[in-house]
Amino acid sequence: MIRLGVDTGGTFTDVVCYDRESGTVRVTKSPSTPPRFDEGVLNGIDKIRDIVGFDPGDVSYLSHGTTVGTNAVLENDLPDIGLITNDGLRDVLEIGDQTRPALYDLQVEKPPSLVPRRLRRGVPGRLDSRGNEVDPLDEAAVRAEVDHLVDEGVESIVVSMLFSYLNERHERRVGELIEAHDADVAWTRSSAVHPESREYDRTITTVLNEAVKTTVEEYFTRLDAGIAERDLDVPLNVMHSGGGIFSTDQAIKHAIRTVVSGPSAGATAAREVTRAEGLENAIGIDMGGTSADVSIVRDGEIVRSTEGEINDLPVKTPMVEINTVGAGGGSIAWLDEGGALRVGPESAGADPGPVCYGNGGERPTVTDANLLLGRINPSYFLDGEMDLAVERTRDRFTTAIADPLDLSVEAAAQSVVDVANASLAREIRRVTVERGQSPGEFVLVAFGGAGPLQAPAIAADMDMDAAIIPQNPGVFSARGLLLADVRIDESQAYHAETLAVGPLARQFDDLEATLLDRFADQAVDPDEVMLSRHVDMRYEGQSYEIAVPVDPPVDEASVETAVERFHEEHARLYGHARRGEPVAAVTLRASGEVETPPLADRTDDTEADPSKGTREVYFDDEIHDTAVYDRTALSPGRTIEGPAVLEEPGSTSLVPSGTIATVTDSGNVRVELTD
């Protein structure tokens, strides 16, 4: 049986293939083919089939990470959509939260409103904050506005009205009137897509969903046809931003969830490593050429949030909490006008790349610094596929950094690495503390081409106990595609004046029924679905919520437990709980998962000699003769004392002096940081 994962990026499409019989994972790359990305996906599938030589009938699992929805938003390549909302409030979508995206940037622009003003129409009809009608819906006005929007040629109409998450009657009625129109125009309502409080967030989320739907639908229709042509008799699973997979039908209906789904594969892979190592808490750092994506695993589960954004627009569907830092191997080191050494955010990227690539890069980068410190093997680097201009790198480094700072080249290079690590450490700390975590409670799982070199130093900065470097770190994130569980999330604002068991239980029942319907649409047996329930709670008067789990069955005891969890979590996150204060329930969340079995590609003991001699590597202000190992020849259980360098195709890992690295049973390298 074969599992296939295809991950489309801007330049390359990564294909990963797991063969259960041989226990091997194979990886290949083929060029992406914008704007028809489906062709690149199919080319990639053809290529891996040729390499591995499997029979299409043996493929039992196929999953795909795509950026077509993301690109549509980033390029603002969206169809004409109309909006019907409350009279007097049509500009909510353009006003947004009334802030400028950057405080000190006088030339900044607001995020696009997605629907131009002439296509945003208000109609009389109003509900109050308890969902009761204040003014009846003016149906004549609705008909007139639908006529107007149809005349304007909109592809679809979004209906979004105040408090529809409490009472959808007005929105539904507008929909009926749209359907009654001869033009047969598509429509959707905010109470169906994102039934939660806060009108701007709900409206923009609904509009975004509708706007990318067409693009996503066309894309998957073509792709599904291509897959069928190749005799792959397996449903295509789509990676979504929540760190799970769902069917193409679901991906079309909930198109917004395919947006910013790229990094969730890496987070999924990080979760697998965390669990395989018997750990609860980890921070995943996927560091490539230009940036690093930081994700969090807590209590064995990926940390998700509903506070994502794309293009400065809020996206309020559950998504893997990913934060991106502009620090990667290609980040450029420079001296600012005050004489301080800075790293990034500018990157040399892949072209021209670092100086040492010899492709015309003139400005020193983090990768160049690592080369000069002896941490990267000039001949082994990138599997010997590129010639390194070591001398040239040294010259450029000397002129640009070392001489102006009056430092040796090695000391200057060490400083560049330290500065890059400090900015990563700050970001990791920021994203963890904003979520109420303390970084010291985590281990670091570092991957991507550049992550394993920096990992131990960053982990030490964060007071972590260990850094873990998975197998094949350079292509680790694609592995997540083979591991992702089928996952569907549903949410609904809680309706009732106070937190009470009766309404809570009833509303959860409704939510779960909707959720299981969606699984049934994917032909999943409801008995296979693992359900989880959360309530977003807050103290009355607050506007920030904390999601706490509610155990089944939903009754007095489980609600009491959930409220207690809320107090505890509030105290843990914010230093105080207010147990006397009333607690409000804001949003109910139900998630269902069908687990995808883990991969069993553990490394076997090898007979090969891992030792590759020694090399001069700069550590702790001096040059040490440092042992170099072939990572792929290290057997499980092997320990290595730092300083040492572990080399493998596509990545190099560092074991600093004073630390001990162990190859675990799962084949990961765990670097123990002793104080």
Add this chain to the structure above:
Amino acid sequence: MGAAGDIEIFRHRLGSIVEEMGATLQRTAYSTNIKIRRDHTCALFDAELRHIAQHDIAPQHIGTLISLVPSAIQRLSIDLEPGDGVLINDPYQGTGALHLPDVVLICPLFADGDLVAYAANSAHHVDIGGSSGGGIPPTSTELYQEGLILPGIRAVRNWEYEDNVLTLVTRNVRGTDQRRGDYEAQLGANRIGQERYRSLVEEHGRETVEDSLDGLLDYTERRLRAAIADLPDGEYHAEDTMDGDGIVEEPLPLSLTVEVDGTDITFDFTGTAEENAGPLNCTPALAFAGALYSIMALLGTEFPKNDGFYRPFETITPKGTMVNPSKDSPVAGGAEIAVRIADLVLAALADALPEETVAGGKGTIVNLSYSGEDPRTDEDYVYYETVAGGYGARATKDGMEAVQAHYQNTANSPIEELEAEIPLYVRRYELIPDSAGAGRTRGGLGVRRDMEFYDHEASFTVLADRATAPPKGLFGGRNAITARYCVNPDGDDPVDLGSKRQVTLDPGDVASVQTPGGGGYGDPLERAPVAVRDDVVNGKLSVDYAREVYGVVVDPETGEIDDQATAERRAELAAEPEGAV
């Protein structure tokens, strides 16, 4: 730490601490101002009371913190112990503070038994007592009417508020229980600062930390001076008028000369109106913060904010003027002046930096507060918020519609949150057509927010400006329209409020806030006709305005441009003397 990277690494470490403090404060506070509108700032000071780091959210608080923290600590007659905290909001200590609702909590930080630093945060509480809910009385004539004055008292021992003090303080403000939560949130933030700063000192040793701080401050000063050196030397002048002080309705000149001399900058407010009897007074600390915002934005880089940053600046605020009022004058409207100062710096430096600058914008904070008894619950409520306006046009970009001005970048209250909390309906929240100044690039549109207070008598307070002096255009760009604050705008008998008033609304009355647009940039006749047409089609510009000012003739039925009529109209306008429209 590698020697050369010290500064940068240290900057990140300190930044991390204030960011964590800010995250704690924001997420645990009760006031909407703090938790949603992000109207707060956390900072660190060293043992010598030099400002060393700040969480870059609300820059106006810089002025308050760098003024109040040193003065409060120096005035204390007691030695602070670990776990102590000092509360202060007094605008007449140091060089001043913004206004009373910004409450500052200062805690000494200890490591190995030594006092090594101070953590401080300033947060805008939704109420501070005084004659008007929301802490913004528009007609106060003394500081005492504006609320409770905290002169710098030790209110915290062992990381807990002294119950006596907190009870006294919260008994004097509206919404006692929720305000307690805000005070607790402020303490939680400083406590995080204590833990993190202690580990920094323990990790590196006090001496290394202090050396690094000296290095960081000097480095900041060097970078800033290098950036100032790039500005052309000269004296740059701009002036504007404020509406009146809430007591006397007459225009009040605000005058600023920015002198750039080598690596130094002087802000000279000579020529500014005398201090006001009403609350339109701005402390020197706040005037400086307003000017500094625009300088920070113009210099184009996100510099570290610390003592080194302030060294190149001198501020001249003549005593007895509305930017340096005599003791205990009311200051509730000081931010109105400060935000206009930010406009003035951009206007003054327009000739020096025509590509970087921005035409006049909203230029007013638009403080609003509502209070009354909620008919749904029979409980008292008080609410504070601000409303966006147009942004000024830029050299190559239109001004943004509906954004906050300059250092003010606070978010709005979602209508659904607002209506759940307060007995009102937001009847309109929309852009105002034709409110922007025309130009080659146009200003952004202002906002209209109409609120119907149902089933009860409500107190409605506006403390704003720009009802008489419009946001100015640049280089031939036109001025925007002014603001309007009124009651029952669509009724038979609308009542204009001016810009500083407190009124009682009858049940069902509608309060309407209509904020100014932004000024235009460059000659409107140079604007592409298709851009004008797009605005007409989208109802942002009327057909008449397009014809009268831009000379673009658009058919109201088809939305098409009449090319010939446009050419004729533009020729006609070009022949008219300047300023005819």
